[in-house]
Amino acid sequence: METNQLISGVRHRLIRSGEPTLTEFNKITTIEGLRSHLQVAIELEHSTIPPYLFALYSIRENTNDTSARAIKGVVMEEMLHMILACNILNAVGGTPAISHKEFIPEYPTYLPHSNKAFEVNLQKFSKPAIETFLKIEKPAGKDAPPQPDRYASIGQFYEAIVDGLKRLGAKGNIFTGKRSRQIRPEQFYGGGGGLIEVYDLATAEEAISEIVGQGEGIDGTIEDNNHQLFGEELEYAHYFRFNEIHEERYYKPTDTPKGGPTGDKFPVDWNQVHNIKENIKMKDFKKGTEEWDMMYRFNKCYCDMLRVIHQTVNGEREKLEQAVMMMYQLKYLAQGLMNVPMGNGLYAAPSFEYVV
Amino acid sequence: MENKEYDVVIVGSGIAGSIVAKTLTQAGKQVLLLEAGLEAGMAFDSEGAYKNYQDYLRSYYMALAKVPNAPYPDIKDAESPNVLDMTQINGKPDTKGYFVQNGPLPFASDYARAAGGTTLHWLGTCLRMLPNDFKMRSKYGQAVDWPIDYEYLKPYYEMAEREIGVSSDVSEQIYPNMGNDFFGKDYVFPMYKIPQSYIDKSFIDGIKGLKVSLNGDVYTPECTSTPQGRNSTPNEKYRYAATVWNKTSQKLELKPFPKESDVYVPVGAIWDPYSGQRCEGNASCVPICPVQAKYNALKTLKSAKKEHLTLLSQAVATQIHIDTSNGNITGVSYKQYPHPDSKDYTTGTAKGKIYVLAANAIENAKILLASGACKTSDQVGRNLMDHTVLLTWGLMKDKVYPFRGPGSTTNIPTFRDGDFRKHHAAWISPIDNWGWGWPTGSPDTDLDHAVSTLNLYGKDLRTYIGDLLSRQLLLHFECEQLPEKTNRVTIDNKYLDNIGNYRPIINYNVADYSLKAFKASKTVSDQIFAGMGVQDYTNYPANEPDYTTYDGQGYVFRGAGHVVGTHCMGTTEKNSVVNRDQQAWDHKNLYLVGAGNMATLGTSNPTLTLAALSFAAAENILKALK
Numbered sequence: 008m009e010t011n012q013l014i015s016g017v018r019h020r021l022i023r024s025g026e027p028t029l030t031e032f033n034k035i036t037t038i039e040g041l042r043s044h045l046q047v048a049i050e051l052e053h054s055t056i057p058p059y060l061f062a063l064y065s066i067r068e069n070t071n072d073t074s075a076r077a078i079k080g081v082v083m084e085e086m087l088h089m090i091l092a093c094n095i096l097n098a099v100g101g102t103p104a105i106s107h108k109e110f111i112p113e114y115p116t117y118l119p120h121s122n123k124a125f126e127v128n129l130q131k132f133s134k135p136a137i138e139t140f141l142k143i144e145k146p147a148g149k150d151a152p153p154q155p156d157r158y159a160s161i162g163q164f165y166e167a168i169v170d171g172l173k174r175l176g177a178k179g180n181i182f183t184g185k186r187s188r189q190i191r192p193e194q195f196y197g198g199g200g201g202l203i204e205v206y207d208l209a210t211a212e213e214a215i216s217e218i219v220g221q222g223e224g225i226d227g228t229i230e231d232n233n234h235q236l237f238g239e240e241l242e243y244a245h246y247f248r249f250n251e252i253h254e255e256r257y258y259k260p261t262d263t264p265k266g267g268p269t270g271d272k273f274p275v276d277w278n279q280v281h282n283i284k285e286n287i288k289m290k291d292f293k294k295g296t297e298e299w300d301m302m303y304r305f306n307k308c309y310c311d312m313l314r315v316i317h318q319t320v321n322g323e324r325e326k327l328e329q330a331v332m333m334m335y336q337l338k339y340l341a342q343g344l345m346n347v348p349m350g351n352g353l354y355a356a357p358s359f360e361y362v363v
Numbered sequence: 364m365e366n367k368e369y370d371v372v373i374v375g376s377g378i379a380g381s382i383v384a385k386t387l388t389q390a391g392k393q394v395l396l397l398e399a400g401l402e403a404g405m406a407f408d409s410e411g412a413y414k415n416y417q418d419y420l421r422s423y424y425m426a427l428a429k430v431p432n433a434p435y436p437d438i439k440d441a442e443s444p445n446v447l448d449m450t451q452i453n454g455k456p457d458t459k460g461y462f463v464q465n466g467p468l469p470f471a472s473d474y475a476r477a478a479g480g481t482t483l484h485w486l487g488t489c490l491r492m493l494p495n496d497f498k499m500r501s502k503y504g505q506a507v508d509w510p511i512d513y514e515y516l517k518p519y520y521e522m523a524e525r526e527i528g529v530s531s532d533v534s535e536q537i538y539p540n541m542g543n544d545f546f547g548k549d550y551v552f553p554m555y556k557i558p559q560s561y562i563d564k565s566f567i568d569g570i571k572g573l574k575v576s577l578n579g580d581v582y583t584p585e586c587t588s589t590p591q592g593r594n595s596t597p598n599e600k601y602r603y604a605a606t607v608w609n610k611t612s613q614k615l616e617l618k619p620f621p622k623e624s625d626v627y628v629p630v631g632a633i634w635d636p637y638s639g640q641r642c643e644g645n646a647s648c649v650p651i652c653p654v655q656a657k658y659n660a661l662k663t664l665k666s667a668k669k670e671h672l673t674l675l676s677q678a679v680a681t682q683i684h685i686d687t688s689n690g691n692i693t694g695v696s697y698k699q700y701p702h703p704d705s706k707d708y709t710t711g712t713a714k715g716k717i718y719v720l721a722a723n724a725i726e727n728a729k730i731l732l733a734s735g736a737c738k739t740s741d742q743v744g745r746n747l748m749d750h751t752v753l754l755t756w757g758l759m760k761d762k763v764y765p766f767r768g769p770g771s772t773t774n775i776p777t778f779r780d781g782d783f784r785k786h787h788a789a790w791i792s793p794i795d796n797w798g799w800g801w802p803t804g805s806p807d808t809d810l811d812h813a814v815s816t817l818n819l820y821g822k823d824l825r826t827y828i829g830d831l832l833s834r835q836l837l838l839h840f841e842c843e844q845l846p847e848k849t850n851r852v853t854i855d856n857k858y859l860d861n862i863g864n865y866r867p868i869i870n871y872n873v874a875d876y877s878l879k880a881f882k883a884s885k886t887v888s889d890q891i892f893a894g895m896g897v898q899d900y901t902n903y904p905a906n907e908p909d910y911t912t913y914d915g916q917g918y919v920f921r922g923a924g925h926v927v928g929t930h931c932m933g934t935t936e937k938n939s940v941v942n943r944d945q946q947a948w949d950h951k952n953l954y955l956v957g958a959g960n961m962a963t964l965g966t967s968n969p970t971l972t973l974a975a976l977s978f979a980a981a982e983n984i985l986k987a988l989k
Contacts, residue, residue: 069417072410072413072414072417073410076409076413076634076635080635080637083637191599191626192597192626192628193596193597193598193599193626194596196629196637196640196641197631197637197638197640197641201628204624210624273410331641335643
């Protein structure tokens with residue numbers, strides 16, 4: 008399967024031009040450029056996880072099953088993409104950095120290196136939240152022509168990586184990373200697709216196909232490429248899964264991206280949601296109070312988890328098990344917060360802030 | 364439906380029926396599968412499957428007694444036995460539950476009549492039988508030899524271990540008299556072992572080197588990790604992608620992965636392949652795994668070839684029809700109920716070239732008896748077996764923190780085989796991870812006792828509970844029961860269910876061969892407890908349903924949920940119901956599958972063996988259909 012074909016449909020997430028750290032990205036000509044490009048990829052993949060988790064946690068238990076499972080599926084795929092990007096970076100001798108202060112965006116935020124077309128908030132499950140998610144995952148249509156010398160979409164962004172991999176690879180072996188730094192499928196699970204060990208151009212391209220295909224769908228279809236690559240069940244790309252929630256209606260396999268979903272209706276109960284405070288911060292509470300402690304404990308757990316994942320992708324892959332335990336913990340801590348009243352009918356929520 | 368003739372009609376969607384359905388449909392055969400359970404349980408779209416399973420979970424959370432069938436619908440039109448219905452039998456039949464229990468002892472196990480069958484609430488232990496288990500007559504002068512041996516079943520065991528997704532490390536699987544080539548050279552399980560619990564580790568440390576004497580012989584009990592049908596970390600050395608029918612060789616074969624880089628992917632929940640890819644330690648495997656990390660037969664049925672499979676649920680098979688001229692089966696009658704508890708039903712007859720009964724040993728026997736089928740041997744319904752489980756429990760010296768992880772992750776295989784089988788039953792001893800839950804109802808009953816009887820509260824209560832619960836140790840001694848003609852299932856017009864189908868009448872007792880094993884295993888338990896400093900709390904009250912005495916001592920045993928026998932395989936049409944091909948001696952186009960075929964029980968939980976047998980049966984059916 009040709010990578011270029013896969014990327015033709017492309018998801019968006021515009022890359023802002025003139026971003027200082029991105030000067031190398033227009034055309035990747037050095038191994039350092041390639042590595043920093045991949046580091047940005049990791050940050051991009053991570054940046055959507057807090058808003059998706061925030062919305063997911065806000066759905067009351069045992070309600071909105073279909074919506075909750077759709078969002079959960081997408082979050083898990085974003086985690087997979089993040090680890091896939093780490094694998095590619097490790098394969099080319101880089102060192103993924105995912106536990107530093109700047110790694111978690113401050114919400115509201117523009118997506119890292121985007122063109123500031125829209126802001127992303129930490130928002131409870133709601134129509135506006137889903138509309139933001141749709142913007143995040145929107146495939147670039149014909150009305151968004153690629154601009155010269157600029158990366159207009161995540162698809163092009165990854166295309167540039169493939170291009171760089173090929174160009175640099177032609178000059179000599181760039182896959183100098185230790186195989187022992189790769190996260191392998193047996194270590195990673197539940198992540199909505201296949202983890203791919205990367206050690207040469209072919210496996211790197213396979214990993215990128217997985218990332219790009221899940222986001223926007225391939226070849227102008229609403230399906231992602233899981234079932235083609237892995238023989239898995241038909242699953243729709245992120246944009247279309249969010250659009251199903253927005254339209255409260257399933258796609259049919261015969262539906263087209265333009266036409267919208269025409270399948271069965273399913274109920275979305277926008278009221279079965281914890282009324283949690285948008286873009287909440289720790290500073291909304293007095294330090295030393297129990298509420299502040301609860302906020303801190305969630306953030307501490309999230310940051311500790313990032314630290315463990317950082318170790319995992321830096322040569323200690325057996326540590327992934329510990330990170331999984333923390334992911335379970337996060338949910339319980341978030342549920343605790345959502346029972347803390349803040350007045351005016353609002354409740355506390357996880358703030359996803361960097362703490363030590 | 365009435366007019367269509369299928370290649371094969373299967374009754375029952377448990378693991379046996381599902382394996383046969385999957386294998387046949389993937390080989391291109393047209394299959395109709397009848398399931399007595401509710402339509403909702405048959406949902407395979409992610410929405411429907413998820414909703415239905417959440418309903419099961421809600422029932423489980425709400426249930427006061429978390430017995431194996433607690434999560435699953437109690438349907439009047441296709442009733443399931445329930446362990447809560449078991450009481451002592453005093454002279455007249457106990458008809459309280461679905462079973463009519465004639466005794467003298469109540470049969471203590473249940474099964475689930477629902478899509479997916481009893482794998483919905485099995486524990487998941489996946490031990491192969493030992494070579495000598497197939498030769499009880501020639502080796503130990505007891506019961507019968509099977510018409511097949513371990514070598515015959517070995518390739519099918521590998522297929523079953525792939526299908527179920529067994530997690531285990533071959534190097535740790537050491538059993539008595541297993542021979543040199545029990546697992547083939549370089550064999551590995553699809554996934555690495557499920558981590559052993561903290562209680563296991565403490566127990567293994569404590570028992571190390573301990574010697575126990577039994578019948579004048581000295582044994583050193585060994586512990587081994589238990590192979591389990593629940594998801595764990597894939598073993599990258601495992602190389603099989605699927606079990607496929609090879610038309611040329613007329614055999615089922617394990618097909619290797621196409622690519623070097625392919626690895627085994629654990630099969631997740633039926634509603635979401637990414638849920639349940641690892642056991643999460645929810646510790647409610649029996650009665651229900653909330654994430655479906657534990658195998659159930661719906662996973663197999665879901666991977667059948669849909670274009671070739673017709674599912675008919677809420678359809679209770681009642682009778683098979685026999686062409687008296689040649690003994691061939693001409694159809695299966697069923698009653699289909701529109702609502703689970705109504706007296707209404709419609710009837711139909713399913714037709715195929717070949718018929719397969721896979722409805723559980725007791726239900727299969729019921730259908731055969733109702734049809735007057737397989738009469739030559741007079742063995743239908745007889746030889747009902749179960750593992751009779753003696754429990755012993757006590758408090759460890761140190762805290763071992765039970766109530767975590769799957770029900771059992773370690774066992775003592777030392778007494779699974781040996782010359783003692785000439786005199787008494789063999790047994791396997793799982794080490795339980797769930798404290799005294801089974802015999803005493805811990806932890807709820809402990810709290811109740813502390814508050815109501817000891818009048819504890821506050822810090823004293825917390826200390827008491829913390830100390831008691833965290834030191835609880837429970838051992839099982841799952842003793843082999845031999846086939847007995849008088850342990851049997853019968854039917855009678857006097858005992859019918861809500862839609863006029865027969866209820867199983869059960870005559871059941873435990874012979875001396877097993878009772879001697881109670882005494883022997885209790886001796887072993889006493890020596891282990893004494894050697895490890897375990898404070899013994901075991902007691903066998905005379906008012907328990909399965910209280911029995913041997914040699915002046917009282918014992919209480921429990922059922923293991925291993926419903927075996929009733930249409931055993933054998934060497935002639937005089938001594939058995941099916942031949943070595945699992946084909947009925949009396950009816951050439953009838954195959955019986957499931958644990959009912961097992962001629963003896965051994966000390967393995969029967970599911971893995973019946974799954975292996977089901978692959979063998981599917982192969983035989985494909986050969987016959989050619």
